[in-house]
Amino acid sequence: MTLSKETMDIIKSTAPVLAEHGKTITTVFYKNMFATNPELLNIFNKTNQAKGQQQEALANMVYQAAANIDQLETIIDEVNLVAHKHRGLNILPEHYPIVGKNLLIAIKEVLGEAATDEIMNAWEETYGVLAKVFIDVEEEMYKEAESKEGGWRGFKDFIVVDKVKESDVITSFYLEPKDGGVVPMYDAGQYLTIRVHPEGAEHKQIRHYTLSTKPNGKQFRISVKKEVDYTPNGVVSTHLHDNVHVGDTIEASAPAGLFTLTEEDAPVAFISGGVGITPMLSMFEQLIDEKSTRDITFLHAAQNEKLHAFHEDVKEMVAAAENAKYVYGYSNPINEDGEQDFNGFISKEVLENVKQEDMIYYVVGPVPMMEHVANLLTEIGVPVQNIKYELFGPKQTIIKEAQLA
Numbered sequence: 001m002t003l004s005k006e007t008m009d010i011i012k013s014t015a016p017v018l019a020e021h022g023k024t025i026t027t028v029f030y031k032n033m034f035a036t037n038p039e040l041l042n043i044f045n046k047t048n049q050a051k052g053q054q055q056e057a058l059a060n061m062v063y064q065a066a067a068n069i070d071q072l073e074t075i076i077d078e079v080n081l082v083a084h085k086h087r088g089l090n091i092l093p094e095h096y097p098i099v100g101k102n103l104l105i106a107i108k109e110v111l112g113e114a115a116t117d118e119i120m121n122a123w124e125e126t127y128g129v130l131a132k133v134f135i136d137v138e139e140e141m142y143k144e145a146e147s148k149e150g151g152w153r154g155f156k157d158f159i160v161v162d163k164v165k166e167s168d169v170i171t172s173f174y175l176e177p178k179d180g181g182v183v184p185m186y187d188a189g190q191y192l193t194i195r196v197h198p199e200g201a202e203h204k205q206i207r208h209y210t211l212s213t214k215p216n217g218k219q220f221r222i223s224v225k226k227e228v229d230y231t232p233n234g235v236v237s238t239h240l241h242d243n244v245h246v247g248d249t250i251e252a253s254a255p256a257g258l259f260t261l262t263e264e265d266a267p268v269a270f271i272s273g274g275v276g277i278t279p280m281l282s283m284f285e286q287l288i289d290e291k292s293t294r295d296i297t298f299l300h301a302a303q304n305e306k307l308h309a310f311h312e313d314v315k316e317m318v319a320a321a322e323n324a325k326y327v328y329g330y331s332n333p334i335n336e337d338g339e340q341d342f343n344g345f346i347s348k349e350v351l352e353n354v355k356q357e358d359m360i361y362y363v364v365g366p367v368p369m370m371e372h373v374a375n376l377l378t379e380i381g382v383p384v385q386n387i388k389y390e391l392f393g394p395k396q397t398i399i400k401e402a403q404l405a
């Protein structure tokens, strides 16, 4: 479906005005939508809503898409990334008209008298085009997830078969299908989207957790950090740590995500902070399994020894790999004279020692750590396209606009 030139002109001239009022529009949008469709509160992350992080992401993407409506291929990578999240969340075609209707109501409310029928029709038509793109892409993803051996569509029950403490704050959960079947193979680095109903919570809550081992066909493992640094404590991570035990059931949708290994021979650095180690473990293990000859550096930063998860596992993996080294350090070590390769945050020097020609850098950790590392990497001459990262929260960029230019 294509849009007429008149529609595109209207969209292009009104998109910047709407983007300027993004926050108001999305606030009105969510308020109205949850009032008329409270069942959606079982899908949206309550905390992201409270923090205001999610509010702008959806509407911003609609404006971005609108501004590029005559060249949607330029945003296809972004569409794919969001569609993976949507597929994990089990967003369905019937949800799109609800979002569309409420977005239009909010746009009308904000534009006031300026919202002529012509403008509103143009936005309705544009949303329809974009929604169709998402629905089609997501249907392909549902089909793909379902067609794999052991695959499925939507959510499915899993039993917690083991629960292992990995550090003072990180615990792993081993999951097997309740129906006794196999689990599908996935790409190392992908995440599992789980749905739980924490005690006392009014609604179900959905969160994504990276699969922290390579695929093995038998079970999944996720490794969860208990989020208790801020008040209120993290809803789902606290629930998993405190109330979910071996034998309990958790719902999960099939693995999703695009933060995965690329097929090439270039040297690779897995750089993580804290629980950001999870995708690195899975990808590293995958490379070992493949007997990859790639040069691998596993660089990890933890606050201290007690918060350093998977230390022994990484040592073993490095020993098993053809060509790997392990570099780790603590920002606030308990034992100042203890073993570590660097002290404090990851520095330019640490990265310069790791750097190799054409190296691909995978970076995951707390956002300030990721920004810091990405910044240093570009400073030492690493091209931005060699820096790959995943956020453990709503989308944002860790690479400054100026560096992207």
Ligand SMILES: Cc1cc2nc3c(=O)[nH]c(=O)nc-3n(C[C@H](O)[C@H](O)[C@H](O)COP(=O)(O)OP(=O)(O)OC[C@H]3O[C@@H](n4cnc5c(N)ncnc54)[C@H](O)[C@@H]3O)c2cc1C
Binding pocket: 045, 047, 048, 050, 051, 191, 207, 208, 209, 210, 211, 223, 224, 225, 226, 227, 228, 229, 230, 231, 232, 233, 234, 235, 236, 237, 238, 257, 275, 278, 279, 390, 391, 392, 393, 394
């Ligand atoms: C692709 C992806 C992969 C991920 N992989 C992992 C993984 O492997 N391991 C892992 O542990 N996590 C992972 N995460 C993060 C995970 O999905 C959850 O976001 C995390 O566990 C926190 O969820 P929660 O329900 O415990 O906390 P939430 O309730 O969602 O709270 C998040 C944080 O906000 C704070 N907070 C709560 N309410 C407010 C408020 N009103 N104002 C300000 N702050 C507030 C909380 O204290 C907490 O620190 C991943 C996320 C993504 C998107």
Ligand code: HEM
Binding pocket: 040, 043, 044, 045, 046, 048, 054, 057, 058, 059, 061, 062, 082, 085, 086, 089, 091, 092, 095, 096, 097, 099, 130, 131, 134, 393, 394, 395
């Ligand atoms: C064309 C329409 C849509 C667009 C452009 C869009 C865009 C986005 C974007 C950009 C994100 C952020 C992804 C991230 O976390 O990085 C997102 C997340 C999300 N979307 Fe959509 N979306 C659309 C339709 C829908 C629909 C129909 C639903 C279901 C009612 C939905 C539910 C969600 C949820 C639940 C999240 C995660 C939010 C959270 O809980 O934190 N979206 N979407």
